[in-house]
Amino acid sequence: MSTCRALHRTLMALTAGGGLLGLLPAPALAAEAAPVNVTVTDKGCAPNSLTVAAGKSTFAIKNASQRALEWEILDGVMVVEERENILPGFTQKLSATLSAGRYQMTCGLLNNPKGQLIVQATAASAPPGPVSAVDLAGPLAEYKLYVLREVEALVIGTQAFVAAIKANDLAKAQALYAPTRVHYERIEPVAELFSDLDKAIDSRADDYEKRENDPGFVGFHKIEKFLFIDKSTAAAQDTADRLMHDVNELHSRIENLTIPAGKMVGGAADLIEEVAATKITGEEDRYSHTDLWDFQANIDGAQKIYTLLRPLEAKRNPDFVKRVDDNFQDVDVILAKYKSGDGFQTYDKVTESDRRAMKGPITTLAEDLSTLRGQLGLE
Amino acid sequence: MTKRNDTGPDGERLGAPPPACASRRSLLKLGAATGMASLGAVAPIAARAAETDDTKTAHQSQPFFGVHQSGIVTPEPAAATMVAFDVLAQNRPDMERLLRTLTERISFLMVGGPVPARDPLLPAADSGLLGPVVVPDNLTVTVALGASMFDGRFGLAHLKPKHLVRMSQFPNDALDDRICHGDMLIQFCANREETVIHALRDIIKNTPDLLTVRWKIDGFLPADTVRELGKETVRNLLGFKDGTANLAASDDELMNRHVWVQPGADEPAWTAGGSYQVVRIIRNLVEHWDRTPLNEQQQIFGRYKMNGAPLGEKHEHDVPDYADDPKGLRIPLTAHIRRANPRTPETQSSLILRRPYNFSKGASSNGQLDMGLIFVCFQSNLAAGFLTVQDRLNGEALEEYIKPIGGGYFFVLPGVPKLDRFLGDTLLSA
Numbered sequence: 140m141s142t143c144r145a146l147h148r149t150l151m152a153l154t155a156g157g158g159l160l161g162l163l164p165a166p167a168l169a170a171e172a173a174p175v176n177v178t179v180t181d182k183g184c185a186p187n188s189l190t191v192a193a194g195k196s197t198f199a200i201k202n203a204s205q206r207a208l209e210w211e212i213l214d215g216v217m218v219v220e221e222r223e224n225i226l227p228g229f230t231q232k233l234s235a236t237l238s239a240g241r242y243q244m245t246c247g248l249l250n251n252p253k254g255q256l257i258v259q260a261t262a263a264s265a266p267p268g269p270v271s272a273v274d275l276a277g278p279l280a281e282y283k284l285y286v287l288r289e290v291e292a293l294v295i296g297t298q299a300f301v302a303a304i305k306a307n308d309l310a311k312a313q314a315l316y317a318p319t320r321v322h323y324e325r326i327e328p329v330a331e332l333f334s335d336l337d338k339a340i341d342s343r344a345d346d347y348e349k350r351e352n353d354p355g356f357v358g359f360h361k362i363e364k365f366l367f368i369d370k371s372t373a374a375a376q377d378t379a380d381r382l383m384h385d386v387n388e389l390h391s392r393i394e395n396l397t398i399p400a401g402k403m404v405g406g407a408a409d410l411i412e413e414v415a416a417t418k419i420t421g422e423e424d425r426y427s428h429t430d431l432w433d434f435q436a437n438i439d440g441a442q443k444i445y446t447l448l449r450p451l452e453a454k455r456n457p458d459f460v461k462r463v464d465d466n467f468q469d470v471d472v473i474l475a476k477y478k479s480g481d482g483f484q485t486y487d488k489v490t491e492s493d494r495r496a497m498k499g500p501i502t503t504l505a506e507d508l509s510t511l512r513g514q515l516g517l518e
Numbered sequence: 519m520t521k522r523n524d525t526g527p528d529g530e531r532l533g534a535p536p537p538a539c540a541s542r543r544s545l546l547k548l549g550a551a552t553g554m555a556s557l558g559a560v561a562p563i564a565a566r567a568a569e570t571d572d573t574k575t576a577h578q579s580q581p582f583f584g585v586h587q588s589g590i591v592t593p594e595p596a597a598a599t600m601v602a603f604d605v606l607a608q609n610r611p612d613m614e615r616l617l618r619t620l621t622e623r624i625s626f627l628m629v630g631g632p633v634p635a636r637d638p639l640l641p642a643a644d645s646g647l648l649g650p651v652v653v654p655d656n657l658t659v660t661v662a663l664g665a666s667m668f669d670g671r672f673g674l675a676h677l678k679p680k681h682l683v684r685m686s687q688f689p690n691d692a693l694d695d696r697i698c699h700g701d702m703l704i705q706f707c708a709n710r711e712e713t714v715i716h717a718l719r720d721i722i723k724n725t726p727d728l729l730t731v732r733w734k735i736d737g738f739l740p741a742d743t744v745r746e747l748g749k750e751t752v753r754n755l756l757g758f759k760d761g762t763a764n765l766a767a768s769d770d771e772l773m774n775r776h777v778w779v780q781p782g783a784d785e786p787a788w789t790a791g792g793s794y795q796v797v798r799i800i801r802n803l804v805e806h807w808d809r810t811p812l813n814e815q816q817q818i819f820g821r822y823k824m825n826g827a828p829l830g831e832k833h834e835h836d837v838p839d840y841a842d843d844p845k846g847l848r849i850p851l852t853a854h855i856r857r858a859n860p861r862t863p864e865t866q867s868s869l870i871l872r873r874p875y876n877f878s879k880g881a882s883s884n885g886q887l888d889m890g891l892i893f894v895c896f897q898s899n900l901a902a903g904f905l906t907v908q909d910r911l912n913g914e915a916l917e918e919y920i921k922p923i924g925g926g927y928f929f930v931l932p933g934v935p936k937l938d939r940f941l942g943d944t945l946l947s948a
């Protein structure tokens with residue numbers, strides 16, 4: 140429900156550079172207009188037709204019927220806002236930010252006629268135009284496909300990786316470590332919905348009290364340590380089995396998952412936060428120094444989400460889109476310098492000045508993408 | 519987003535009474551529970567008194583506009599943070615944007631005002647640390663540049679302040695590169711640490727593509743102090759009064775002579791009104807110090823620990839007479855104050871304005887406390903000031919108990935005299 144509800148929020152256009160400057164003109168949030176009264180009787184809504192201005196409205200719904208009431212604002216079959224369980228004799232309030240258009244309101248019993256809710260455009264609300272569920276449906280479906288493809292690739296990659304460990308082929312296992320992980324890193328925000336698996340698959344020694352020696356420390360990074368520090372496949376056998384199991388489990392859980400729109404959109408920013416927190420410092424893959432693979436994978440994952448949403452943003456906030464495009468490009472150009480074959484050089488090869496040069500675009504991407512959910516009206 | 523404003527049949531509010539009432543009631547409940555019947559009645563009054571005090575200091579402010587930046591001769595409030603940044607800007611236009619943004623943010627933060635509201639679906643405009651209305655709380659934000667800003671990047675090499683150099687190692691130093699140097703130093707001072715943190719986070723949020731933090735150190739003075747430089751003396755972590763013989767910051771003539779670069783000085787013209795700032799992060803080996811006899815400690819500084827008077831004198835502000843003690847029988851020749859300021863006509867030119875803070879950061883792996891002094895000083899000539907004083911201090915008896923580990927040399931930009939100007943504009947237009 141929260142997804143549908145959220146889809147209809149009004150797009151809040153940022154003023155140019157709004158993500159960067161604290162001094163935005165205050166939007167009209169403070170003053171709340173007087174509530175619009177609706178009384179629901181056993182027969183229906185009174186009045187049965189309401190007209191409000193686009194933007195935020197507050198409805199005071201009085202239940203004058205005999206039974207507990209659920210009151211909803213509908214856009215076609217989609218529930219935009221709802222107030223559940225209003226007991227007979229009680230009044231409850233509901234605030235909704237509505238964009239211009241025709242909506243319906245439910246009025247008690249299912250066979251009662253639905254009321255009409257007309258939301259009129261105002262000068263202020265007109266230009267941006269809302270992002271609707273329909274607008275987001277395409278990107279969401281495509282993103283789900285992307286996530287599925289990645290998790291499938293992760294399963295196949297992990298199979299080969301684990302097989303190499305089982306065959307005691309150290310060189311091969313080492314070579315497969317980074318390319319296998321990228322499929323996880325690209326979809327990390329979705330994988331993180333399952334915190335137990337995320338911890339089992341991708342936690343680092345720092346997450347545990349006893350660090351490397353902690354019995355709780357398992358997953359990719361534990362195997363990384365076995366392969367790159369201890370240079371041992373024998374030691375990694377059990378952890379490899381466990382990893383295969385966890386990756387399979389992740390696959391099946393993601394197959395059955397409905398990705399919330401907010402999670403997808405917010406994922407772009409989450410991935411950049413990952414980069415800012417652990418990739419720029421080179422502490423993610425500290426035993427293998429294959430950080431650049433993960434770095435690029437996080438950027439890819441963020442860029443995928445952004446690209447899917449870009450058409451929605453381009454019309455509404457061209458400055459924002461230009462800045463985000465430029466910053467992604469800056470990062471890609473620097474990362475490209477360190478490409479080697481199908482992969483990347485080790486992180487210690489990245490010069491101090493390139494590390495520094497990436498900080499600006501990364502931090503700006505983090506600031507900008509942190510507004511993406513809000514711009515699309517998502518919680 | 520959706521508000522649940524439940525109302526009863528008559529539109530009467532249900533649920534909790536107004537908040538003021540609730541807190542009062544819970545205090546009474548607490549009083550009863552602890553068996554202290556009077557607590558309920560007393561606590562709210564105490565809380566109110568504290569609130570008024572707070573509100574008073576919260577509205578204290580220092581000027582942003584002026585020939586000099588604030589945070590140098592202005593009083594020293596209880597909290598400070600020094601943050602060195604690497605500048606990410608790569609060209610002059612970005613450099614100008616950085617300096618303009620800093621000017622805009624600092625001039626707001628030092629005055630205060632309402633935080634602009636934003637759609638709650640978006641990240642808020644600021645951290646919210648000070649609530650919906652930012653109070654000045656004596657905040658000063660002082661911007662200085664390191665020698666590295668005058669490398670090739672911005673075409674400013676020929677405009678480098680004459681004495682500005684990268685800090686180098688003194689004999690007793692153990693400098694750690696991770697807490698040294700930087701393109702820019704921003705010094706934040708305020709009555710409360712929250713105000714300092716709020717200002718720092720505001721600046722970081724508004725300069726994502728322009729600045730990145732290189733190192734940071736937090737300092738403190740006794741909480742109830744707003745130290746009038748040269749007037750009141752507080753103790754540092756070695757237990758000695760620090761600041762007794764400091765220059766009087768309120769004396770304009772003295773400040774023009776020793777602290778501010780003067781128009782017409784042998785310096786690039788844009789530097790007039792600025793000052794050289796030295797920051798030295800100096801660890802104090804306090805366990806060792808606390809195991810040192812009092813007499814020895816007093817000999818090391820040349821002052822009495824309790825009242826701060828020079829050895830052989832009675833009162834804190836008595837002036838030591840070194841001419842009368844050429845062999846150092848009263849105040850040893852190795853004493854900190856004697857080396858730092860021999861008080862001869864020739865050493866007048868090395869006088870500096872000190873503005874230090876204490877720091878305390880946890881413990882080192884050997885179980886010793888990691889604390890000490892953030893030594894900060896300002897002077898119109900780095901070579902004649904700090905560098906000369908430090909050269910005289912090299913080999914002083916105090917060295918056994920202190921370890922300089924970080925910091926750097928910076929040049930504080932001249933002030934912003936009026937509204938249509940910005941920090942560093944004279945540098946960029948030079």
Ligand code: HEM
Pocket residue numbers: 754756758759760761762763764798800801802819821854855856858859870890891893904907908911920
């Ligand atoms: C942890 C390091 C230090 C400690 C604990 C310390 C402490 C003190 C104390 C207790 C005094 C006497 C009171 C006063 O006049 O303020 C003093 C004076 C002074 N210190 Fe330091 N100080 C330290 C480092 C430095 C450094 C690095 C310098 C400069 C290079 C310096 C320069 C001075 C000067 C100029 C005076 C005034 C001497 C006078 O005019 O009589 N101090 N210091």
